[in-house]
Amino acid sequence: MSPPLLKLGAVLSTMAMISNWMSQILPSLVGLNTTRLSTPDTLTQISPKEGWQVYSSAQDPDGRCICTVVAPEQNLCSRDAKSRQLRQLLEKVQNMSQSIEVLNLRTQRDFQYVLKMETQMKGLKAKFRQIEDDRKTLMTKHFQELKEKMDELLPLIPVLEQYKTDAKLITQFKEEIRNLSAVLTGIQEEIGAYDYEELHQRVLSLETRLRDCMKKLTCGKLMKITGPITVKTSGTRFGAWMTDPLASEKNNRVWYMDSYTNNKIVREYKSIADFVSGAESRTYNLPFKWAGTNHVVYNGSLYFNKYQSNIIIKYSFDLGRVLAQRSLEYAGFHNVYPYTWGGFSDIDLMADEIGLWAIYATNQNAGNIVISQLNQDTLEVMKSWNTGYPKRSAGESFMICGTLYVTNSHLTGAKVYYSYSTKTSTYEYTDIPFHNQYFHISMLDYNARDRALYAWNNGHQVLFNVTLFHIIKTEDDT
Numbered sequence: 001m002s003p004p005l006l007k008l009g010a011v012l013s014t015m016a017m018i019s020n021w022m023s024q025i026l027p028s029l030v031g032l033n034t035t036r037l038s039t040p041d042t043l044t045q046i047s048p049k050e051g052w053q054v055y056s057s058a059q060d061p062d063g064r065c066i067c068t069v070v071a072p073e074q075n076l077c078s079r080d081a082k083s084r085q086l087r088q089l090l091e092k093v094q095n096m097s098q099s100i101e102v103l104n105l106r107t108q109r110d111f112q113y114v115l116k117m118e119t120q121m122k123g124l125k126a127k128f129r130q131i132e133d134d135r136k137t138l139m140t141k142h143f144q145e146l147k148e149k150m151d152e153l154l155p156l157i158p159v160l161e162q163y164k165t166d167a168k169l170i171t172q173f174k175e176e177i178r179n180l181s182a183v184l185t186g187i188q189e190e191i192g193a194y195d196y197e198e199l200h201q202r203v204l205s206l207e208t209r210l211r212d213c214m215k216k217l218t219c220g221k222l223m224k225i226t227g228p229i230t231v232k233t234s235g236t237r238f239g240a241w242m243t244d245p246l247a248s249e250k251n252n253r254v255w256y257m258d259s260y261t262n263n264k265i266v267r268e269y270k271s272i273a274d275f276v277s278g279a280e281s282r283t284y285n286l287p288f289k290w291a292g293t294n295h296v297v298y299n300g301s302l303y304f305n306k307y308q309s310n311i312i313i314k315y316s317f318d319l320g321r322v323l324a325q326r327s328l329e330y331a332g333f334h335n336v337y338p339y340t341w342g343g344f345s346d347i348d349l350m351a352d353e354i355g356l357w358a359i360y361a362t363n364q365n366a367g368n369i370v371i372s373q374l375n376q377d378t379l380e381v382m383k384s385w386n387t388g389y390p391k392r393s394a395g396e397s398f399m400i401c402g403t404l405y406v407t408n409s410h411l412t413g414a415k416v417y418y419s420y421s422t423k424t425s426t427y428e429y430t431d432i433p434f435h436n437q438y439f440h441i442s443m444l445d446y447n448a449r450d451r452a453l454y455a456w457n458n459g460h461q462v463l464f465n466v467t468l469f470h471i472i473k474t475e476d477d478t
Contacts, residue, residue, distance in 0.1 A: 093181045219353055219401025220468025225434035228462035232276050238343055238442040239456045240293040245351055245449040260293045260343040293443040294348035298356055305347040308334050312379050326379035330362040337361035337391040341410040341442055352399040353448045361391035371404055387420045396444035410441045
């Protein structure tokens with residue numbers, strides 16, 4: 001074989017090696033045959049369970065702002081395997097990039113030779129045409145030799161054209177590998193900035209410190225109400241729905257009591273999701289009809305006002321029977337001192353971080369609101385506070401940390417207008433607006449576990465978020 005054909009054989013051998021490497025080795029290195037590379041957005045996306053959530057804000061005695069944060073779950077370090085796979089993939093890409101660089105140098109060297117040979121072939125072709133035009137003046141022997149050489153070289157022209165295309169492809173592929181390496185390096189720097197074992201320990205330490213900080217938080221003062229979030233649309237215009245603020249984290253049962261009178265059926269759902277889908281887990285047929293919509297579930301029992309009386313009933317869901325009942329002395333009932341919307345809402349039972357409460361009015365207090373703290377077992381009144389706010393002028397009310405908050409209406413434009421602290425026996429007028437989305441509120445109660453307001457808003461079951469101002473306890477506080 002002539003020297004040009006030997007060179008061409010080397011070129012074809014190189015091309016075959018490139019094709020074999022690209023079809024077999026490269027896919028396994030970049031994971032195309034077994035692994036799908038996630039985009040950077042997918043790799044860095046963090047699910048709610050891995051995120052941080054601001055739980056509450058606080059201020060220490062020196063005026064410094066302190067935030068309470070809910071730490072992510074302890075499975076954050078489950079990314080260790082992903083991190084190792086990313087590092088291995090990055091090493092393979094780097095090795096591949098070096099191999100591509102060596103191959104590229106060889107390809108460029110051979111490519112220069114191909115370009116040179118292509119020029120010679122084109123020149124030879126032009127010369128042959130010139131000679132062919134003037135073949136009558138040349139010897140037949142010389143013409144035949146040139147003719148044979150040209151016949152040998154002509155089949156190589158499309159091969160050389162293909163090689164030029166492959167050389168361009170190699171250059172493009174090299175650039176893509178370089179870009180991929182840069183992306184992987186950036187991802188590794190982003191998710192691998194910390195050793196995950198060390199990060200895991202830091203998370204556990206921070207979570208412990210945050211729990212200690214939460215223990216130092218005293219009850220908060222209401223600063224803002226946001227929402228509502230509509231959970232479900234069901235029932236009549238009036239009713240009540242609630243969860244137990246003393247239930248465990250795994251117990252998320254929901255109780256549903258439609259209408260404000262002539263009803264004894266309580267519907268139970270195992271979770272909010274079941275409540276939304278309508279999957280009842282159980283129903284209870286109470287021994288008495290209830291009055292109003294101001295019931296409360298507390299520590300596994302339902303507390304409600306017996307219809308056409310000032311008697312409070314304690315009913316155990318687990319036992320399915322009444323555990324206690326007691327008359328609330330002097331309390332008005334049956335629309336004598338209701339909220340502005342009526343509905344036999346004379347007696348409002350509620351719970352907060354401190355305990356169980358009853359809100360009502362008496363003739364002895366001129367129809368103004370009376371706050372009574374109740375014994376949750378016997379329903380005995382432990383202590384009472386007389387306020388100066390007329391019960392009939394209140395839209396709804398709820399307790400947070402021993403402070404009663406009263407709204408000025410149940411209609412559009414309602415706001416928290418008045419508060420009374422049982423700790424200091426003092427009151428103040430407030431101006432905390434909230435969005436009455438469905439125009440008519442017939443139930444508004446605070447849940448200390450969820451730190452949210454449950455509301456029945458004209459046939460819609462909604463939730464309001466609350467913002468509380470917390471005071472940090474110092475070691476000198478008792």
